Amino acid sequence: MSEFTAFSLLESIIDRVSLKGYKQPTPIQKACIPVLINGSDLLGIAQTGTGKTAAFSLPIINKFGRNKIEIKAKSTRALILTPTRELASQIMQNVDDYAHGLGLNTKVVYGGVGRQAQVDAIAQGLDILVATPGRLLDLIETGDINVKALEVFVLDEADTMLDMGFFNDVQNIIAKLPKSRQTLLFSATMPAEIEVLAEAILTDPKKVQITAETVTIDLVNQSVYQLEKSNKVAVLFNILQKTEHEKVLIFCKTKYGADIIVKALEQASITTASLHSGKTQAVREQALQNFKEGNLRVLVATDVAARGIDVDNISLVINYNLPEDPRNYIHRIGRTARAGKSGMAISFAVENDIRQLTNIENSIGQVIPVVTEQPFHKEFAKTSKEVTKKKQIKKPNRKTNGSRRKRK
Known part of the structure; x- marks a missing residue:
């Protein structure tokens, strides 16, 4: 009952x-x-x-x-x-x-x-x-x-x-x-x-x-891929070719960037569509419906267009660009791990993203592991601040004066 x-x-x-x-x-x-x-x-x-x-x-x-x-x-x-x-x-x-x-x-x-x-x-x-x-x-x-x-x-x-x-x-x-x-x-x-x-x-x-953040973070397997900007598309192909994820949601910064990703994926025969404010409402609704029904494997979206996306069984979220606002990171990865299920979130980071990445880690209270076993891994000369452990943090703390550590 x-x-x-x-x-x-x-x-x-x-x-x-x-x-x-x-x-x-x-x-x-x-x-x-x-x-x-x-x-x-x-x-x-x-x-x-x-x-x-x-x-x-x-x-x-x-x-x-x-x-x-x-x-x-x-x-x-x-x-x-x-x-x-x-x-x-x-x-x-x-x-x-x-x-x-x-x-x-x-x-x-x-x-x-x-x-x-x-x-x-x-x-x-x-x-x-x-x-x-x-x-x-x-x-x-x-x-x-x-x-x-x-x-x-x-x-x-x-x-x-x-x-x-x-x-x-x-x-x-x-x-x-x-x-x-x-x-x-x-x-x-x-x-x-x-x-x-x-x-x-x-x-x-x-x-x-x-406090949904804790639930989301615990259920999502998060990781970071450090790379050069020019290698992002190649790494994206590498991930999509090696995984069995049937529904993948990719977040990017701009409408133009979303359309470029879609074009590249379509050329590789990966069913995909973009979701952003440059599309008509009819086109956006059709793209979202096709994604829900499994007719598209990949949906590429900007933050504003993707607010409130509720699609079952998204097993992988990819942050093609890191969000400026740490709150958007939580919104993004929360598209997977729905209804108590587990999920995966992969974030691409170039060297200029260290500040954003540090802010995200301080916001969620944990260090996001870096995947070094990928063909385009790049060591960053810059370092990011040590992140306060999640159990000790109640809200984003951007004034942490912890020791510096090298990001590998």
């Missing part, structure tokens, strides 16, 4: 959860679902991959499934605001799966596609709307949606909203919402701006903090 029955959810929801293979709630689901069913506001500190979509959507679906009302035209009972189109689509897909058979009206809206179909859907009145900030603000300003009857507001990936420059849009949207509502705010980190926002929009919230 599913442990989700302990939450007193509708039987149809429990059936749908079981069909998706969920045998027991994740830590964030255990902590959030009872709080949200009771109607409290919530501040959740958790990353993508911890199960938070179900944590916030199951109580909403349960509430609306038990209490159906006549919805006014152009209104929605719940609004889930999220930063990227891919994440919005993914959340909508999960919501529709969980709500199957309950007769709830749902819709996802985002930019980059025609707006008329979105306007027509909203005009009928919605139970749940999933949206990105830009398109939602546009629909509000043109009078195509009225948010005054909103009952539940979910702000997902708040720190990513900040990083992507959506913060002003988010604040403008919040200013238009009714004061009386249940509000949920989720963020992977808590910079000062998010703390201020949380204080402003949450009323006597319950706080749930899930």
Whole structure:
């Protein structure tokens, strides 16, 4: 019997959860679902991959499934605001799966596609709307949606909203919402701006903090390949030829770089596609769907486009370029080792990457092993700081004054 029955959810929801293979709630689901069913506001500190979509959507679906009302035209009972189109689509897909058979009206809206179909859907009145900030603000300003009857507001990936420059849009949207509502705010980190926002929009919230970083790090076999920049493609081929990984996710720095990698892999008859903001929404969705279904072996993505990617059985993540922000390293390698499974993450590092690599290691509290048994290994003259052991570190410590050690 599913442990989700302990939450007193509708039987149809429990059936749908079981069909998706969920045998027991994740830590964030255990902590959030009872709080949200009771109607409290919530501040959740958790990353993508911890199960938070179900944590916030199951109580909403349960509430609306038990209490159906006549919805006014152009209104929605719940609004889930999220930063990227891919994440919005993914959340909508999960919501529709969980709500199957309950007769709830749902819709996802985002930019980059025609707006008329979105306007027509909203005009009928919605139970749940999933949206990105830009398109939602546009629909509000043109009078195509009225948010005054909103009952539940979910702000997902708040720190990513900040990083992507959506913060002003988010604040403008919040200013238009009714004061009386249940509000949920989720963020992977808590910079000062998010703390201020949380204080402003949450009323006597319950706080749930899930440290997914430790779980992710423990389940992922991490390694670094030191090499010259000119040898990256050759090393990539070497890795793909020698491994049996069926789904490989490669992260790179730029859209241009992603397309170059795709071209090189296609010439080697490796099925691949790129995912970045230079592609149309239709092309991005098709690439992601093909990757999910196993029609592509490799997906090459930039950080922004890949936020929220939730694809089962990615066994290998390759950091073709190291991220500048250590937090993105955790987001990246968290695409593998999902649902308690193990995974592998390989990072390419050139000599100029030592500072970034040191920051990443200090952030996760451990040294990432260097693979010397690869054909293009290069010893670096520079050294990186000794990294504080993970058990001794509670947050990124970039002021560590430990001894220097040679990176081999």
